[in-house]
Amino acid sequence: MSEAIKVSKDLYYIGVSDPDIRVFDIIMKTANGTTYNSYLLKTPDGVMIFDTVKKEFQDDFFSKLESLCSYDEIKYIIMHHLEPDHSGALAELTKRAPDAKIFISPMAQPMLKSIAQSDTMEFETVWTNKELKLGGKTLKFLSTPNLHWPETMSSYLLEDKILFSGDVFGSHYYDARVFDDLVGDFDYAFKYYYDHIMRPFKSDVVKALSLYKTLDIDTICNLHGPIIRNNPNKYIQLYKKWSSTEDRLHGKKIISIFYVTSYKNTKDMAHSIYDGLEADENLIANIYDLTALDEQNMLSILEESTGILIGAPTINGDVPKPVWDLLSCMMLLEKKGKFGGCFGSYGWSGEAVDMMNSRLKALKFRVPLNPKKIKLIPTKEELYECYNFGVEFGEIVNGKMVEMTL
Ligand SMILES: Cc1cc2nc3c(=O)[nH]c(=O)nc-3n(C[C@H](O)[C@H](O)[C@H](O)COP(=O)(O)O)c2cc1C
């Protein structure tokens, strides 16, 4: 147990530490543990609480809260994000402070009952430009959906110039010294958190940054890791850089082909498709043998590519593992606006190509062409069909309208 920490004149940190956690949300490694940040604002007219903590740490949270106020002083509870790492103590808090009103985004409304396991809570929905006033303080709400769940929002405490950013600008990095200017070097954790939580929603990050830009921010009170008070602009600029799409190729679109092959049949198809793509000088085509590509490299290629073509033979009625690895790392990417297609050689049953194609559709890629399947060794004519497959795919990525089959 530790004590509440002053963040500004009236605002206190009442978050908790989880130094021993090593894996977060299944997908993230947390070498330095993490924290679940929560804040308490004291005003002459009552108290506002900003988010809660993971349930198993709620005793620590309540003891910090009790050191600062009594439960009947709590007027408002602001829930920026309902994921259980922040809403775990909400059910108990609403029992202890039954008169407190909860503020959530409209998207949070259908989730609130299941998260807090109660349907008697008093709540209000808020969005950008809505304000809440209490004891001389003004809180402005900002809609920042998908960062990290659809219901996520941020808020800004006008008089104190504090941004409550939710998971945005967070990092899984526990350090008892709490503030960015006092803790150890957490840059790696900041980037890692961005890559796993924010990167799949880059366009929403860009929208959130445009809202934050209108604010004069002294301190960022996030939900994980160090509170940022020393140089908030450094972290804002990093998000800006990581989320912007650089136009290195002056508008030309990239199409990347990924393949695996055992006897070069699928490889030959891949190269004919590549030639078809390259026929259009307004496209940049790439071709990769997946067996020699690391996941981080796959991700950066996928991210840059507007079109993705995947080729694999059928092996034992299935898609070979390197291709599943590619298909399974896509949860870390934004798929909006990307095109996909599949091809491959087979011997008798040929399931692989259809499996890959269904997966791309399920991931919400636009898949305009029927997959290209060729039995065993492709003939000259069949390679020409592959070439045309490439030409057609390239034209579609470059804007040709087609009807899509679902
Ligand atoms: C171990 C093994 C298992 C295979 N299993 C299947 C299968 O289940 N269904 C099928 O249609 N073809 C199967 N094949 C045939 C390959 O898909 C076929 O040889 C294809 O042309 C190989 O293309 P590639 O040269 O690009 O690897 C199998 C081949 C191997 C070597």
Ligand SMILES: [Fe+2]
């Ligand atoms: Fe989250």
Ligand SMILES: [Fe+2]
């Ligand atoms: Fe979180």
